[in-house]
Amino acid sequence: MKRFTCDELVELITAYLDDALDRPEREGFEAHAASCADCGRQLDQFRETIRALGQFPPERKLSDGTRDRLMSAFRARRH
Template structure:
């Protein structure tokens, strides 16, 4: 089984939380989390942040802002 360093696990934490890792990578991540308190704390902090911010309502754009943005994107794409 692959062994992750703390830095490698930190890079994969969102994929881990999204259940987007293959089985062997997920098992390796869980093995690392089981023996590394620092990474376990990092995972807990990430989950706390997601719970706190994950259900924020989308911001409303000021009137006309969406069309100005879309126009700017279209103009940029033609360049």
């Protein structure tokens, strides 16, 4: 079983949720998440976000105005 640091776990959350880790990685991931309150909480937050976003119909699109405001905010944040 591989041992993970918190940083490594964060990098692999989506792979874990997509069931893309091999067995030793998956077991190490689960062991760390079970023993580290912060990482366990972050995993729960990812699951909740995915569950909440899954309630939107796939064809739902952002309005042009909303998209433009978000893109402007992202660009401003990078600078």
